[in-house]
Every structure is written in structure tokens, then in C-alpha cells.
Amino acid sequence: MEWKTDALMLGAIDYKDNDKLLTLFTAERGIVRASIKGVKKPSAKLNFAAQPFAFAEYVLVEKGEFYTVKSAYLYDGFYPLRSDIERYYAANSVAEVCKAVAPEHERIETLLVATVQALKELAYTDADCVETLVGYMLLAAGEAGYFIDLDGCGVCGGEIEGEPYFDFDAGHFTCQSCGGGQRASVSTYHTLKKCAALEYDEALVRGGKKRALRLMKVFLGEKTEADLSCVGELLRLCEE
Ligand SMILES: [Zn+2]
Numbered sequence: 001m002e003w004k005t006d007a008l009m010l011g012a013i014d015y016k017d018n019d020k021l022l023t024l025f026t027a028e029r030g031i032v033r034a035s036i037k038g039v040k041k042p043s044a045k046l047n048f049a050a051q052p053f054a055f056a057e058y059v060l061v062e063k064g065e066f067y068t069v070k071s072a073y074l075y076d077g078f079y080p081l082r083s084d085i086e087r088y089y090a091a092n093s094v095a096e097v098c099k100a101v102a103p104e105h106e107r108i109e110t111l112l113v114a115t116v117q118a119l120k121e122l123a124y125t126d127a128d129c130v131e132t133l134v135g136y137m138l139l140a141a142g143e144a145g146y147f148i149d150l151d152g153c154g155v156c157g158g159e160i161e162g163e164p165y166f167d168f169d170a171g172h173f174t175c176q177s178c179g180g181g182q183r184a185s186v187s188t189y190h191t192l193k194k195c196a197a198l199e200y201d202e203a204l205v206r207g208g209k210k211r212a213l214r215l216m217k218v219f220l221g222e223k224t225e226a227d228l229s230c231v232g233e234l235l236r237l238c239e240e
Pocket of ligand 1 (some may be wrong): 153154155156157158174175176177178179
């Protein structure tokens, strides 16, 4: 049986002599794996469909639980991502986070749209790549059921003033008087609000970018048990 679907290519490993096994993120069935024939030869027609971040319409042949790529039509290869090392690691981090939270064989359309949108922003705009990634991680966390509440103190509902705490179990910040969780920085709180496109205080985001990314890495790493090593690499690479 043939199945035509829009999908984002999140990873490829060698398979048999000349083939590869792709991890494809589809809207209708979440993550599926599909083999693609002959793409280790440089001249293969479908090479583009086995490249990282390829967003394409794939025609898959379905046999039980196995899929084989029959043909593909490329929408976007996000090629500018390869020309800047920070953007490249940010894009790989998006793919890594997506793989960590996306369900297998289950419909999850909004996450696919958000993932493609994040890659577009990284490839074609001047947006800060760490902020784009943090915004994506917040959204992906919410999609996976690990929503982070950024609306003031998660216990008393009051404003966050001074150095807050972050409760990793509950996924919220708490004010100084409520306490609990781990010490966090007010710049982390406001940077997360900025990345989530919420109202934030510009004077308080300074120095918060790497802290916000680090917090999201620990939070999502704990929830999904994923290693998130690309996010770690980006943290080493990027300047505040
Ligand atoms: Zn409070």
C-alpha cells in the first residue's frame, strides 16, 4: 500500500550496503522509520530525501510495520543552515528535541508545523538562534505534556521579583517567599517569557539566554530521558 505524506527528515543511519534507514516525522503518524534505496551512491536521484532537515512530500510503500521511500518531492532543504556553525547546531538541537518528544505512529500535526517553522527561522532570518531554540523547546515541552507555566509564581500567583526558584517537577517558577525547587535567575524567567512571545521586561533579560537554554535542557532531559547532546554543544559554542 502507498502512503503520501509531508514529512521532515530527522536522522539517517546506514542500512544494508547502499541504503539508509530514515527517521521521518510525519503529521499523521508522528515518527516513522523508512528505508531508502541506493542513496549512498553520490549520483542517486533521491539523495536529497535522505539529507538532514529535508522537508518533503514522501511517497512511502507500506508493508506491515515497514516503510520504503518510493519517491519524494522537496519543499525545502534549509540549506543556509550549513553555512553557520551556531545555526547548524541549533537546527540539530531542534531535530534532537523533536525526536525526544514526538510520539511514534501517532498524529501530532502542530509539532510538525512548529518544527518546520523553527528551522525556517534559523535558516532564513536574523533571529537569535538560541532564542529560537528555547522558544521551540518551550512549545515542544508543552506538546509533550510538560507545559512550563510562566505566569508569575506557580504557588501564590504573585509577580516574580528578585531571584526566583524553579520547580522542575511542577514546571513553574516560584517567588522568594514561596520558595521550593532550585534557585533560578530572574533573567532566566524573563528570557523564557521573551522566547515564548509573552510580555517580558527588557531590562531583566540580560545574561539570561544561556541560562534559559540550560534550564530547558535539564528540564526536557529529565522529562524525556534524552541526552540532548547537540543542545549541550550549542551551549559550549554560543556567546551570551
Ligand atoms: Zn509565591
